[in-house]
Amino acid sequence: MEYKKFKEIEIYPARDLSYNFLGIQFENPFILAAAPSTDDLEMVRRGFQMGWAGAILKTTSVEGTKVDLCYPMMSAFEHEGRKLFGMGNIDLISEHHIDKVEYNVRMLKKEFPAKMVAASIMAGRKEDWQHLVERLEKAGVDLIECSFSCPQGNIGEDPGKMLAQSLSATELTARWVKEASKRVPISIKITPHVTDIVEVARAVKRSGCDALTASNSIQALMGIDIKTFAPTPSLDGKSTYSGMTGPAIKPITLRTIAEIARNVDIPIMGTGGASTWSDAVEFMSVGAGVVEFCTVVMHYGFRVIDDLNSGMSHYLDEMKFSSPKEIVGKALPNIVSHNELPRKRMRNHIHENLCIGCDLCYVACRDGGHNAIDQLENRIAHIDWERCVGCGLCKFVCPVDDCIEIMEWI
Amino acid sequence: MMNLTLTAQQARVEAERCLQCFDAPCEQACPTHIKIPKFISMIRNGNIIGAAEITKTSNALANVCGKICPEEIFCQSVCTRGKQDSPIQIRELHFFATQEEVKKGFSKTKPFPTLNKKVAVVGAGPSGLGCAFELSKYGYLVDVFDKGKPGGVPRNSIPAFRLADKELESDTKFLSKYFSLKKKTVDGKAFEQIQKLYNATFLAVGLGKDRPIGIPGEKMKGVLPVLQFLESAKANPKRMKLGKRVVIVGGGNVSLDAAATAKRLGAESVILVYRRSEKEMRVWKAELEEARKQGVEIRFLINPVAVVGKKKVEGVKCRHTKLRKQKDKSGRPIPVEVKGSEFIIDANNIIIAIGQSIAADWLEGVEREKGYIKVDENFRTSVDKIFAGGDMIAGEGTIVQSVAQGKHAAQAIHEFLSGKQEAASGI
Numbered sequence: 001m002e003y004k005k006f007k008e009i010e011i012y013p014a015r016d017l018s019y020n021f022l023g024i025q026f027e028n029p030f031i032l033a034a035a036p037s038t039d040d041l042e043m044v045r046r047g048f049q050m051g052w053a054g055a056i057l058k059t060t061s062v063e064g065t066k067v068d069l070c071y072p073m074m075s076a077f078e079h080e081g082r083k084l085f086g087m088g089n090i091d092l093i094s095e096h097h098i099d100k101v102e103y104n105v106r107m108l109k110k111e112f113p114a115k116m117v118a119a120s121i122m123a124g125r126k127e128d129w130q131h132l133v134e135r136l137e138k139a140g141v142d143l144i145e146c147s148f149s150c151p152q153g154n155i156g157e158d159p160g161k162m163l164a165q166s167l168s169a170t171e172l173t174a175r176w177v178k179e180a181s182k183r184v185p186i187s188i189k190i191t192p193h194v195t196d197i198v199e200v201a202r203a204v205k206r207s208g209c210d211a212l213t214a215s216n217s218i219q220a221l222m223g224i225d226i227k228t229f230a231p232t233p234s235l236d237g238k239s240t241y242s243g244m245t246g247p248a249i250k251p252i253t254l255r256t257i258a259e260i261a262r263n264v265d266i267p268i269m270g271t272g273g274a275s276t277w278s279d280a281v282e283f284m285s286v287g288a289g290v291v292e293f294c295t296v297v298m299h300y301g302f303r304v305i306d307d308l309n310s311g312m313s314h315y316l317d318e319m320k321f322s323s324p325k326e327i328v329g330k331a332l333p334n335i336v337s338h339n340e341l342p343r344k345r346m347r348n349h350i351h352e353n354l355c356i357g358c359d360l361c362y363v364a365c366r367d368g369g370h371n372a373i374d375q376l377e378n379r380i381a382h383i384d385w386e387r388c389v390g391c392g393l394c395k396f397v398c399p400v401d402d403c404i405e406i407m408e409w410i
Numbered sequence: 411m412m413n414l415t416l417t418a419q420q421a422r423v424e425a426e427r428c429l430q431c432f433d434a435p436c437e438q439a440c441p442t443h444i445k446i447p448k449f450i451s452m453i454r455n456g457n458i459i460g461a462a463e464i465t466k467t468s469n470a471l472a473n474v475c476g477k478i479c480p481e482e483i484f485c486q487s488v489c490t491r492g493k494q495d496s497p498i499q500i501r502e503l504h505f506f507a508t509q510e511e512v513k514k515g516f517s518k519t520k521p522f523p524t525l526n527k528k529v530a531v532v533g534a535g536p537s538g539l540g541c542a543f544e545l546s547k548y549g550y551l552v553d554v555f556d557k558g559k560p561g562g563v564p565r566n567s568i569p570a571f572r573l574a575d576k577e578l579e580s581d582t583k584f585l586s587k588y589f590s591l592k593k594k595t596v597d598g599k600a601f602e603q604i605q606k607l608y609n610a611t612f613l614a615v616g617l618g619k620d621r622p623i624g625i626p627g628e629k630m631k632g633v634l635p636v637l638q639f640l641e642s643a644k645a646n647p648k649r650m651k652l653g654k655r656v657v658i659v660g661g662g663n664v665s666l667d668a669a670a671t672a673k674r675l676g677a678e679s680v681i682l683v684y685r686r687s688e689k690e691m692r693v694w695k696a697e698l699e700e701a702r703k704q705g706v707e708i709r710f711l712i713n714p715v716a717v718v719g720k721k722k723v724e725g726v727k728c729r730h731t732k733l734r735k736q737k738d739k740s741g742r743p744i745p746v747e748v749k750g751s752e753f754i755i756d757a758n759n760i761i762i763a764i765g766q767s768i769a770a771d772w773l774e775g776v777e778r779e780k781g782y783i784k785v786d787e788n789f790r791t792s793v794d795k796i797f798a799g800g801d802m803i804a805g806e807g808t809i810v811q812s813v814a815q816g817k818h819a820a821q822a823i824h825e826f827l828s829g830k831q832e833a834a835s836g837i
Contacts, residue, residue, distance in 0.1 A: 006821060009547040010467065010520070011463075011467055011522075011547060012463050012467070012517055012518075012519055013518070013519075013520035276455040276456075277457065278455065278456055300430055301432065303448070306448060307448070307451050307452050307457055310452065310460035310463070311460055313460075314459050400419070
């Protein structure tokens, strides 16, 4: 007997995840980042229908800007069996110029008035930046993001040089953009590749712009073929540095957002390495108001929104938070400088009943720690309390959840 | 891994192996079409309750199916990852999620709409419960009639070592708020009344009557029809007494349940005889292996011809068989007895597990086909406003198939009650 597929009747209520950020009403904190997924009207439409709260259309520029793409452009950082631990691209901005993006904005706002439709722009000259802002505002965007941080470099800069790596250029260009905007908030997308991210954030703040998007991909050399010495992705044996995204860069972004939020009072749109609802919670807890996603969507499709919404809903219920907004900044008071950290006598404790006898902690501690773990006869690991300082290494080489605990030595 | 619940770490690691196929074959193979990649991605991202909700949205008996669904013939048999190395343990992940929800407390469902129409469901087995829950989602007032506690086959005859009562109850408790259960034995009179009082009726009373084997001595003391045996072994395991040597006749999953139960009740030797070969058995491999592991001896190409004994069973007289090339209606080669090959297997008990038929004797007016209730593609019977599903329309099936039939029948009932479909089928 055949069982016809039919649409399931939803039996669980959808939790209200909406809130206001930057004067815009977001139906949830999950936004599609400026990327291939937002370059095409059909794609954004599908993303919106599936539940994404907003999209930043792939970066566009004025008609005269040449976008000279080359292929293949994608590559992967494979780590211990996880093929797309990091994703690399040598993509450039959209091949669609402002006319097309303007049209897409109009269509999307008409069809989805409640969604946040934003555009991302990049230009060289003042008049081009300002022209883009004016046209997009007229087309009806809700927000404009300015890419000061394409890993292949900004228009008008030296190759590989990004606007956001110069404090004066950042402030000046941000001022041009802000000057031209009459209606919508402006967010400047920055790079973590700077000596002091706080200085960059301050420059943006001085310019009068409304927010920061932190942060763009990490400039990376994705790999080298060790037989041919061709770098990845190989274009006839040649390559260039990629922009790396995905799970591999999440801790870098977290630090970038936290460092800005701790020092500068400016709203932040978080992006760069978030794949799951709990990543989004982490980003928000260090100061992001919304979170942009790209790599996970390019990997698994727009459908990941279902778990983002469901996971966030259950998390809020469990934490008794009334709105996602309550998460913003929650972890910031806990980030302190090294000299402010508590100095306590710590020890690792092995729950021997959980130990499976791999002795990875033994060898790690012997060759990389304090030689404080003994192998018992039955292969079970045993801490020598006299030598253990509680560094925590063993806990992380242990393959068993909760087998090793770090606790205060009383 | 049978019958073990995964730990959180095992579940996460297993979930990470899932490829997250698009339009996934596993989801298509599941009769209830649980959104498998979606719930697995939720487990992997630490949203276990969300995962449980996904399984429960599609399958009313999510805990029961999570425990004993024969995944090797459904989802897992088509898992893409299996083409690479080994398939994902889908059922184990499913059970992990639903049991976590049980521990935490059932997620609140949203209010269902209310329609001013009543539907009767006769039989609180997998198909009846599947239908009743789906109907209540549409907004119908549903009364479920059953003579005992809800659960049907999973409650009455699936051995407790495969499905504990509390696992079944984690589903029936959840479902109980969505319809009212009428503890009542339905007979001809009651059935007539039901038809008058309700806008539609879904019949799901299952089978329940053991098929006789038709050999001399069948009524002798010590010969046990399988359902009778399994039901009393489950209801009163302490009072169930078996002899030292037990022979089971049959070649399906129920015969394996009986064999494993006999072993657990203390029988020293349990021999299962089947008239064809292993290849023709309609059983789940995992269960067959489990039975063998427990010491059940399985003998093939043997047909019982008479019960041996004076007042009670002393043995069973059998003949060897061989398989013809010719196939029967079931598509399997026909076994023929080998002349002069008689032999006797000593036995104190013989359990007959060769199939079941419909026990309800108040359904004369409803047309049958090959002994089962005849339905069209919309689960309509030959009688107006009466739909049917579960084992009574197709013979012994799996729980998940019965739940799926109930669910699909509910949709057909809804289409009928909202005027989109004719009341009478073409039967």
